[in-house]
Amino acid sequence: MWLEYSQQIQQRSLQACSLEVKNSKTLYQEFSKALNQACNDGLLDTKIFEICKFLKMTPPDRQQQVVILGGLEKLGTKNFKRSKDIPHFARKDGCWFDFAIIIDEVRKPAEIIGFDFEICFPEPVPIQFFRFDLNLPGHDNQSDGLRFHLHPSSDDFMVHSPPMSPLEILHLFLYGFEIPPKMRR
Amino acid sequence: MTSLDEILQRISSLPDANFWSVLVTSPEQQEQALTELEESIPIFTDESVNVIAVTSDIEALIDAVRSSEAFILLWQFDIWQPEQWRQFDYARSRFSHAKGGIILLTPHSAAQFQTYAPNFASWIGARVYDLQLGLEILTEAESQQRLAALQQFTGKTDAEVIHLAETGQLPTDPEYGEWLVLLGRGDLLERTINVAGI
Numbered sequence: 615m616w617l618e619y620s621q622q623i624q625q626r627s628l629q630a631c632s633l634e635v636k637n638s639k640t641l642y643q644e645f646s647k648a649l650n651q652a653c654n655d656g657l658l659d660t661k662i663f664e665i666c667k668f669l670k671m672t673p674p675d676r677q678q679q680v681v682i683l684g685g686l687e688k689l690g691t692k693n694f695k696r697s698k699d700i701p702h703f704a705r706k707d708g709c710w711f712d713f714a715i716i717i718d719e720v721r722k723p724a725e726i727i728g729f730d731f732e733i734c735f736p737e738p739v740p741i742q743f744f745r746f747d748l749n750l751p752g753h754d755n756q757s758d759g760l761r762f763h764l765h766p767s768s769d770d771f772m773v774h775s776p777p778m779s780p781l782e783i784l785h786l787f788l789y790g791f792e793i794p795p796k797m798r799r
Numbered sequence: 800m801t802s803l804d805e806i807l808q809r810i811s812s813l814p815d816a817n818f819w820s821v822l823v824t825s826p827e828q829q830e831q832a833l834t835e836l837e838e839s840i841p842i843f844t845d846e847s848v849n850v851i852a853v854t855s856d857i858e859a860l861i862d863a864v865r866s867s868e869a870f871i872l873l874w875q876f877d878i879w880q881p882e883q884w885r886q887f888d889y890a891r892s893r894f895s896h897a898k899g900g901i902i903l904l905t906p907h908s909a910a911q912f913q914t915y916a917p918n919f920a921s922w923i924g925a926r927v928y929d930l931q932l933g934l935e936i937l938t939e940a941e942s943q944q945r946l947a948a949l950q951q952f953t954g955k956t957d958a959e960v961i962h963l964a965e966t967g968q969l970p971t972d973p974e975y976g977e978w979l980v981l982l983g984r985g986d987l988l989e990r991t992i993n994v995a996g997i
Contacts, residue, residue, distance in 0.1 A: 639835075642935060643807075643842040650808055650843075666804040670937045672980055679985030681977045683937070683945070716976040720989055727988075728973035750991060752971035761971070 620759030623774045627762055631777035633726040633748075638680035638717040641726075642671050644781055645684065649703065652788040659704040668703060678719045679727075685712030703787075708736030711787045715780050716750070727751060731783045739793055741767040746775055746783050801928035803835055804935065807843040810870075810899070818899035820926035823909045826877070832903060832930055833874055846870045846898055853879065857886040861893050864900070871900030876908035884915030891919040942981050949978050957982055964991060 635641045646669055653662045660668065671682045685702040702710040711733040718727045732745040745765040763772040778786070806822065824832045833850065840848050849869040853860055853876055864871055904912060909927070913920050937945070950956060960978050963969045964987035979988045
């Protein structure tokens with residue numbers, strides 16, 4: 615029964631979520647604008663001139679799938695160990711985040727077919743990270759109903775993600791997750 | 800050298816300020832620069848863009864700029880002779896425009912600008928930039944570094960990942976999609992999508 619519910623939830627979530635984009639370059643510029651605005655709003659430790667260094671994309675004219683990468687200056691050091699020593703986009707409150715988005719430009723309009731967004735929290739926040747994953751299309755996603763999911767500070771546990779586009783998740787990472795001055799736990 | 804992103808940051812930081820700047824690119828990159836500016840300025844500034852290709856008629860140019868309510872992009876200055884530049888310089892105060900604009904030049908027209916429109920050039924001052932396109936694109940070295948990180952994390956090789964994709968066994972974690980794109984094998988990703996019936 616849960617499997618049936620899970621698939622229904624996934625279907626609702628994906629239908630409600632806007633994953634179509636004009637093209638990868640437009641999405642890149644929208645991300646750049648949001649990051650610049652957050653800098654201007656005083657929310658980021660990342661300097662405005664560093665945004666260009668941290669936000670990159672694969673060449674859109676070479677093949678019809680494009681990846682947009684964010685938050686990793688040393689791009690050979692994808693931060694699988696969640697070390698704060700590797701530069702990311704960094705918030706003034708100590709949170710840091712990175713992301714990768716895969717866009718398929720074969721389809722018209724172009725469509726986001728996968729992404730991962732992860733935000734990490736500083737001590738003493740009791741949770742370590744949140745990660746939003748949109749897995750690639752595939753039969754195992756359809757069977758377990760968890761193609762679009764959220765990892766609440768655990769790589770092993772996941773729950774259906776709310777229907778949020780990558781740009782919305784970015785805004786959540788920039789302006790949401792406010793760390794309260796006094797935590798309940 | 801200035802990137803497109805840095806130009807956009809400057810423009811968006813001074814809205815409605817009659818902010819004009821000069822961007823210089825090679826003749827071969829003029830059209831690409833124009834396209835990228837035309838597409839990205841509205842995203843960054845929420846303003847529309849009016850692209851004006853200059854002709855020898857300076858009065859028509861002034862009218863077009865003054866009557867526009869959009870951010871202005873002026874280009875194709877290589878057709879100008881010194882006389883047009885002098886007239887442009889003489890009419891500089893009439894180019895006041897609330898939204899501001901960009902003058903897109905080649906090295907040849909940039910030199911003409913400095914020589915035959917010295918007052919306008921003086922007003923522009925330091926806002927003359929060599930525009931370098933494509934700085935947002937991953938270099939080959941950066942791609943290789945990224946691939947190395949993926950290999951280290953998963954313990955797989957590029958060949959293994961390609962084989963998994965070819966045999967329909969590619970894991971659906973998003974990093975594997977990224978991996979194929981970095982390898983230039985987005986075609987295998989497309990095949991995976993088609994098999995999934997999406």
